[in-house]
Amino acid sequence: MDIRDFILTGTQVYGVAKKDSDIDIVLKVGDVYALEKELDIKGITVFRTEVQEHREYSGFYFRLGIMTFNIICVVNNEHMHLWKHATECMRGIPPILDRERRIAAFHRFYYDEKRRHR
Numbered sequence: 001m002d003i004r005d006f007i008l009t010g011t012q013v014y015g016v017a018k019k020d021s022d023i024d025i026v027l028k029v030g031d032v033y034a035l036e037k038e039l040d041i042k043g044i045t046v047f048r049t050e051v052q053e054h055r056e057y058s059g060f061y062f063r064l065g066i067m068t069f070n071i072i073c074v075v076n077n078e079h080m081h082l083w084k085h086a087t088e089c090m091r092g093i094p095p096i097l098d099r100e101r102r103i104a105a106f107h108r109f110y111y112d113e114k115r116r117h118r
Helices: 032-041 077-090 099-118
Strands: 002-007 023-029 056-065 067-074
Touching: 023 032, 023 077, 032 056, 032 067, 032 077, 067 077, 077 099
Parallel strands: 023 067
Antiparallel strands: 002 023, 056 067
16 A cells, blocks of 8 residues: 555544544555555455535545445645644644534645645
């Protein structure tokens, strides 16, 4: 697998995970489709999620036993930095229980950092 960097993100990292929460992993990869194919060859069924409108990342998920892994794939250093930055910012604030507000906060940190570097 051509995985160049990774981080854990999501509710498991910033403190609001529930018993059935998935595990979110951001991978910097050379080719997301090659990664999916390799998992498929190993017998892990991959479910494709809709590619994000902004095209900065794509994702898929798979299940191992009772755990669901949500894989977010990025292909460049800038996008990996943005995910790391937003994740660290989320860890630095009190937990947000409401899912929509949590997603909005994450996006605010992500896009504020992106604008700062433009």
